[in-house]
Amino acid sequence: MTIYENIDENAILNAALSCAHCSMCYQTLPSLTMSNKFADICPSGLYFNFEAYYSPGRNEIARAILQDEFKLEDSKKLQEIIYSCTTCGACEANCRYVNDDNVLPVHITEAIRAILNQKGLKPMPNQIKFAEQTKILNNPYGESGERNSWLLNKMKGKNKKAKYFYFVGCTSGYRLKNIAEATFNILQHLKEDFTLSSSEICCGSPLIRTGQLEDIPRLVNENIKIIQNSRAKEVIFSCAGCYRTVTFDWPHIYGKELPFKTIHMTEYLAEKVKKNKLKFKTPLHMTVAYHDPCHLGRHMFPNQIYEEPRYVIDQIPGIERITLDREMDSTLCCGAGGGVKAGLPEYSEYIASLRVQEVREKGADTIITPCPFCIRGLSDGAKKESIESGNNRIAVIGLTELVNKAMGGN
Amino acid sequence: MEYIQIKEKSREVLDNYKEMDEDLANRLIDDLSSIIDPKFISRDWALRVPYSQDTSGGGTDNVNEYRTPDIVVLPTNVQEVAHICSIALKYKVPVNVISTGLNTTAMALPLFRGIMIDLKRMNRILEIDKEGLTITVEPFVSYARAQAELEPLDLRINIPGAPNSVSIVANNLFIGMKFYSAKFGYGAMEIVGLEYVLPDGTILRTGALLSDPIETTSKYKQGIHSEPSEGNGRVCVQSWGPDLTGLPQQGVGGNGIVTKMCIKIYRKLKNTEILCYGFKDLENTTRILAEICGQDIGYGALMGASQDNAQAAQHSNKDVEIFQAMSKSSIKTMKSGIKMMLKSIPLMFNKSYREIFKGFMALGPVNYVFMAFLIGTKRKIEYDNLRIQNILKDKSINSEKIRDATPYQKHNFWPYNDEAEPEYIYKLVKNSGMKDFRYDWLLRGGKFLDYCDITARMMRKTTGLSIKSSRMTYDKVKDVIDFFIKKLEKHFPEAVEEDKWGVVIIPGIGSHFICLEYVITYDPRNQEEKDKTFKVFREFIVESMEKGIYFTNHSKLYRDSIEKMMMPKIWELTKEIRDSFQATVLCPH
Numbered sequence: 001m002t003i004y005e006n007i008d009e010n011a012i013l014n015a016a017l018s019c020a021h022c023s024m025c026y027q028t029l030p031s032l033t034m035s036n037k038f039a040d041i042c043p044s045g046l047y048f049n050f051e052a053y054y055s056p057g058r059n060e061i062a063r064a065i066l067q068d069e070f071k072l073e074d075s076k077k078l079q080e081i082i083y084s085c086t087t088c089g090a091c092e093a094n095c096r097y098v099n100d101d102n103v104l105p106v107h108i109t110e111a112i113r114a115i116l117n118q119k120g121l122k123p124m125p126n127q128i129k130f131a132e133q134t135k136i137l138n139n140p141y142g143e144s145g146e147r148n149s150w151l152l153n154k155m156k157g158k159n160k161k162a163k164y165f166y167f168v169g170c171t172s173g174y175r176l177k178n179i180a181e182a183t184f185n186i187l188q189h190l191k192e193d194f195t196l197s198s199s200e201i202c203c204g205s206p207l208i209r210t211g212q213l214e215d216i217p218r219l220v221n222e223n224i225k226i227i228q229n230s231r232a233k234e235v236i237f238s239c240a241g242c243y244r245t246v247t248f249d250w251p252h253i254y255g256k257e258l259p260f261k262t263i264h265m266t267e268y269l270a271e272k273v274k275k276n277k278l279k280f281k282t283p284l285h286m287t288v289a290y291h292d293p294c295h296l297g298r299h300m301f302p303n304q305i306y307e308e309p310r311y312v313i314d315q316i317p318g319i320e321r322i323t324l325d326r327e328m329d330s331t332l333c334c335g336a337g338g339g340v341k342a343g344l345p346e347y348s349e350y351i352a353s354l355r356v357q358e359v360r361e362k363g364a365d366t367i368i369t370p371c372p373f374c375i376r377g378l379s380d381g382a383k384k385e386s387i388e389s390g391n392n393r394i395a396v397i398g399l400t401e402l403v404n405k406a407m408g409g410n
Numbered sequence: 411m412e413y414i415q416i417k418e419k420s421r422e423v424l425d426n427y428k429e430m431d432e433d434l435a436n437r438l439i440d441d442l443s444s445i446i447d448p449k450f451i452s453r454d455w456a457l458r459v460p461y462s463q464d465t466s467g468g469g470t471d472n473v474n475e476y477r478t479p480d481i482v483v484l485p486t487n488v489q490e491v492a493h494i495c496s497i498a499l500k501y502k503v504p505v506n507v508i509s510t511g512l513n514t515t516a517m518a519l520p521l522f523r524g525i526m527i528d529l530k531r532m533n534r535i536l537e538i539d540k541e542g543l544t545i546t547v548e549p550f551v552s553y554a555r556a557q558a559e560l561e562p563l564d565l566r567i568n569i570p571g572a573p574n575s576v577s578i579v580a581n582n583l584f585i586g587m588k589f590y591s592a593k594f595g596y597g598a599m600e601i602v603g604l605e606y607v608l609p610d611g612t613i614l615r616t617g618a619l620l621s622d623p624i625e626t627t628s629k630y631k632q633g634i635h636s637e638p639s640e641g642n643g644r645v646c647v648q649s650w651g652p653d654l655t656g657l658p659q660q661g662v663g664g665n666g667i668v669t670k671m672c673i674k675i676y677r678k679l680k681n682t683e684i685l686c687y688g689f690k691d692l693e694n695t696t697r698i699l700a701e702i703c704g705q706d707i708g709y710g711a712l713m714g715a716s717q718d719n720a721q722a723a724q725h726s727n728k729d730v731e732i733f734q735a736m737s738k739s740s741i742k743t744m745k746s747g748i749k750m751m752l753k754s755i756p757l758m759f760n761k762s763y764r765e766i767f768k769g770f771m772a773l774g775p776v777n778y779v780f781m782a783f784l785i786g787t788k789r790k791i792e793y794d795n796l797r798i799q800n801i802l803k804d805k806s807i808n809s810e811k812i813r814d815a816t817p818y819q820k821h822n823f824w825p826y827n828d829e830a831e832p833e834y835i836y837k838l839v840k841n842s843g844m845k846d847f848r849y850d851w852l853l854r855g856g857k858f859l860d861y862c863d864i865t866a867r868m869m870r871k872t873t874g875l876s877i878k879s880s881r882m883t884y885d886k887v888k889d890v891i892d893f894f895i896k897k898l899e900k901h902f903p904e905a906v907e908e909d910k911w912g913v914v915i916i917p918g919i920g921s922h923f924i925c926l927e928y929v930i931t932y933d934p935r936n937q938e939e940k941d942k943t944f945k946v947f948r949e950f951i952v953e954s955m956e957k958g959i960y961f962t963n964h965s966k967l968y969r970d971s972i973e974k975m976m977m978p979k980i981w982e983l984t985k986e987i988r989d990s991f992q993a994t995v996l997c998p999h
Contacts, residue, residue, distance in 0.1 A: 021465045023510045023575045030554035030574030036535050039555050049450065049484050049530050050457050051508075057460030064459045069476070075456040 113211025124343030336377030352381020496611030664997030
């Protein structure tokens with residue numbers, strides 16, 4: 001699940017041909033199937049049903065495209081099939097269980113998107129729009145205001161050089177400011193030597209996931225310069241998507257090892273709690289379910305971050321954490337990834353609502369997740385699920401927000 | 411008939427089926443749309459191409475030939491399936507059917523083009539009958555999903571050797587072998603009722619589903635959110651006169667499309683013991699196996715002709731690296747699973763291979779591993795264990811020294827741990843320092859689900875897998891394996907040299923028959939290699955059938971040649987029956 005500078009069509013074809021069509025990617029692994037109701041793991045297969053929307057189907061389409069079997073323009077469904085994949089990696093995680101040499105279906109999907117883009121089959125209109133906005137305004141939301149200035153004001157002219165660089169990301173910077181604020185508060189509370197920048201720009205994740213690679217080198221190189229200027233040795237992320245993109249994709253584009261280390265807030269928090277540097281004063285009486293973001297879990301293979309966030313939640317007094325039928329490698333995506341939230345919002349909401357339904361049936365009242373994009377997706381899903389079921393809305397809270405609250409913050 | 415003739419004949423059949431013209435396709439789509447939601451009917455190539463492959467890796471002897479259906483339809487109930495069949499008959503268009511698509515003989519491929527009926531939307535567990543011990547499912551329900559629902563009720567389904575992502579309906583129709591087949595029978599013997607649609611659109615019900623009205627099915631909510639109802643005493647009834655439950659079996663969808671199946675389930679037994687012994691000689695191992703099954707001891711046994719085991723034995727005192735290198739290049743049969751266990755055990759439990767195999771392998775090379783599952787009350791297990799020990803001590807049956815595995819080794823060959831929870835698994839495996847989490851199934855073997863993942867694992871990248879399954883009596887095992895190896899040596903010597911073959915032996919019903927699965931691995935991207943495996947198997951099947959060995963699950967394309975030649979009378983009779991409901995028009999195989 002990463003992007004290479006030159007996409008080798010032969011390698012992609014070989015990977016597509018290597019799919020055994022064993023159907024292990026339709027549902028949770030047999031050994032991890034906890035119920036019939038919550039066993040599906042492929043969002044697009046679940047919604048659209050045709051084989052084409054499951055990973056083996058997309059692999060077969062990739063093969064047909066690379067072997068020029070059909071004319072692209074003869075299909076009215078091709079665009080929807082290719083861009084309905086949330087690139088959540090559930091199929092890829094299952095595929096690893098049965099393959100020595102990974103077929104890597106998400107690699108295939110991302111690569112085929114880039115290839116189709118070159119061949120003239122463009123992404124969904126809204127996906128094109130966020131690429132254009134990123135090109136002009138350096139963020140996919142089309143925001144023109146100065147980035148992170150509200151946080152910088154709080155720093156009161158603190159030195160720009162620091163041990164940690166907090167990479168805020170577009171979603172936390174523009175849409176879910178409470179995530180950034182909570183992260184900022186925690187870092188300040190712990191008297192951490194950190195900085196951030198108003199010059200930070202989009203990490204490129206939404207563009208890479210949708211195969212729109214043209215602007216990627218600029219985004220990566222400019223961001224690296226900004227981080228280097230801070231002299232930070234480590235970059236902290238509160239966004240799972242940014243963390244995954246910087247950790248996995250940037251080195252390929254930069255052409256060498258990054259001049260800094262990367263760490264996600266969940267890892268950072270777990271370390272602080274373990275070392276007794278972070279203590280929770282306020283009991284929070286909630287029954288919560290933890291939702292694994294794809295970009296912290298399956299995408300980070302072989303270093304999936306599964307234990308750290310759970311450990312942090314379990315240390316908060318008063319909280320009861322329940323286990324879902326689909327967790328960790330078997331998590332059902334929130335439905336927002338891979339450009340789907342922008343491209344196919346109705347389907348995205350449907351998947352999110354199914355995830356919320358699982359949470360409700362397992363007895364939780366709140367979903368905790370450390371990914372701003374999952375929060376956005378699941379919040380919309382919670383709204384839909386609440387209307388349809390007639391029940392109170394399930395709350396969706398960021399992990400840093402939860403920690404901030406438990407620390408006694410607002 | 412020679413292989414080449416079979417191939418030519420099949421080619422002729424294939425050439426008769428051209429792509430559908432647009433006018434006909436449009437008329438068909440219009441007619442289908444009168445009942446079925448149009449969004450689940452398509453002629454778009456991007457929606458058709460995915461059906462050009464199934465797990466078999468190809469069905470036309472040409473890996474580069476991808477045949478797509480002309481139209482794809484996703485029905486959601488029996489009435490819609492019946493409608494599709496009647497429309498197909500009206501236009502005389504071939505019909506193909508797919509559920510999970512898991513098979514090794516190209517049974518889900520649209521070789522004759524036409525309409526592809528994808529049963530993915532028929533995914534409901536309709537009923538779990540706790541009193542009558544049956545479960546009623548639609549075609550897209552997998553074993554894993556069914557077992558997940560049965561688990562809290564302390565019930566279990568008979569788990570097959572296939573990956574548990576496989577459809578229950580399909581596996582039973584194609585007489586899949588199960589881990590308890592020695593006691594309860596193979597796939598078809600567990601069916602107690604069917605609902606199916608004949609190719610002319612007639613809906614039939616048999617056995618326990620005989621009196622089930624259509625309304626019973628339609629009251630269930632459509633889609634994935636199904637809750638099985640709990641029945642109260644569905645009785646297994648055989649129909650009057652000729653029982654038509656057998657009609658769709660082995661029919662590749664050609665004799666009827668099953669839309670609902672009621673099968674036996676069992677109470678979960680708390681006490682289990684797995685016996686595991688290693689042997690050098692095949693004949694000796696088979697003799698012991700036959701005796702154990704003949705005396706009706708235990709619930710199942712499995713014997714792998716596994717060279718990996720031999721390597722494990724021979725290299726257990728050498729470096730781990732050497733063993734790993736060896737096992738990487740070795741054959742891919744059941745021992746693939748054992749190999750995986752070997753790889754993971756030292757990491758999980760901080761033990762070396764040397765420690766694991768100490769004692770077990772000390773008596774010399776182990777070529778065959780025999781396992782027996784003893785299940786029942788503690789007293790029954792003790793008694794069965796004693797009977798097995800007596801067989802092993804009887805020199806007229808067993809001429810080898812007994813290599814009993816320690817409980818630790820047994821656990822590793824057949825891991826058994828009911829306690830493991832997913833989180834525990836991930837933590838354990840992650841902390842072990844392994845590169846990935848693929849070994850999770852090792853720790854949840856208690857459900858007998860996990861071993862089946864190995865089968866899926868075998869169908870992997872550079873090792874495509876061809877499997878043929880046969881039935882025979884115990885006395886023929888050695889002869890047939892010898893014959894299989896001779897065939898391989900003749901046409902595909904490198905397969906023998908490079909250990910690209912394997913055999914899995916599973917007892918059938920007691921001592922009445924045994925299931926032998928022959929495995930050849932190949933590179934699915936290598937046309938030449940693939941041709942060779944097909945050639946070997948075709949020749950082997952034809953000549954073995956002449957020796958009285960019965961083979962199951964032939965590719966659609968070769969049924970007409972192989973089965974017609976081997977069983978001319980049955981084939982004619984079958985054709986006559988199928989003609990009566992015009993199946994041969996729609997389903998040419």
